[in-house]
Amino acid sequence: MAVDGVVAGAGPVGRSADRGVVGPRGAGGEEPPRYAPEWLRLREGADAAARARELLGPLRIRPADRTGGPLVVHDLGCGTGSMGRWLAPRLPGAQHWILHDRDPGLLRFAAMAAPRAAADGGPVTVETRRGDVARLTPEVLTGASLVTASALLDVLTRAEVETLADACAGAGCPALLTLSVAGRVELTPADPLDTVITEAFNAHQRRAGLLGPDAVTVAREAFAERGATVRPHPSPWRLGPEEAALTGQWLRGWVGAAVEQRPELRGPAERYLTTRLAACAAGTLRVTVHHTDLLALPRPKGGGPA
DSSP states (O other): OOOOOOTTTOOOOTTTSOOOSSSOOOOSEEESSEEEEEEEEHHHHHHHHOOOGGHHHHHHHTGGGOSSSSSSEEOOOOOOOHHHHGGGGSSSSSSEEEEEOHHHHHHHHHHHHHOOOOOTTTTTEEEEOOOOOOOOOTTTTOOSSSSEEEEEEGGSSSHHHHHHHHHHHHTTOOEEEEEEEOOOOOEOOOOHHHHHHHHHHHHTTTGGGGOOHHHHHHHHHHHHHTOOOEEEEEEEEEEOOGGGGHHHHHHHHHHHHHHHHOOGHHHHHHHHHHHHHHHHHHHHEEEEEEEEEEEEEOOOOOSSSO
């Protein structure tokens, strides 16, 4: 079975080829999207099951410090809006979500599919914006109660993560950044090529200055240097027979990216992929794809603990 082409979603395909929040670059027109809407919809259930609910407790105390007006949430690289559909019903009180993405089609879909009620029945309203994380400023986040993103950190550069941390620190708002890849994958039953494919895939993610599996470490340092209390938490995908469609798509992208990085793997990778897809179809394959969620709570005004 050929592994030509990388299935969007298993890892970054080229430099800046749609990091969600990234706008058009240069004078050559818009770049093709990195994540197809079909992939985003396919992974939404696994994302929802994986996100660290443990981080919502510390987050929920933040709105209590505010008086008047709705909770204002900026969702960076919103895609189809899955983060809002997961988070808005778990936060109490009226909310206003500002959805950022470079793709106007995704923005329209995300706005239409957004939830309309908070955890306590309060209203949820939505607006959309196109923008670039590399140009994010505290002014863009004026009045923000929370910045959030899903599967974004690992497709940013160090400079872009520092820009994000600067903007959040300047605006004094927390950030909940979910599902950043950790660079570790476990497949059962195991195969000798698992480690080889993993290492090649991780190298692919680090191409052209992207952070890939180093993203959470860089983000922790960036937010901590700006006075935030940073809390990471594991958020793995655990894929079994019920997620066979997602697992198959992920496998094609994961192996395809590894072969793109190391073309000499093509022959053994084709055989590996054929075997893995057969096991997936038979319901005998289990996959754990490790991610990390990160909550950064800014230092309160007055200099007390976050």
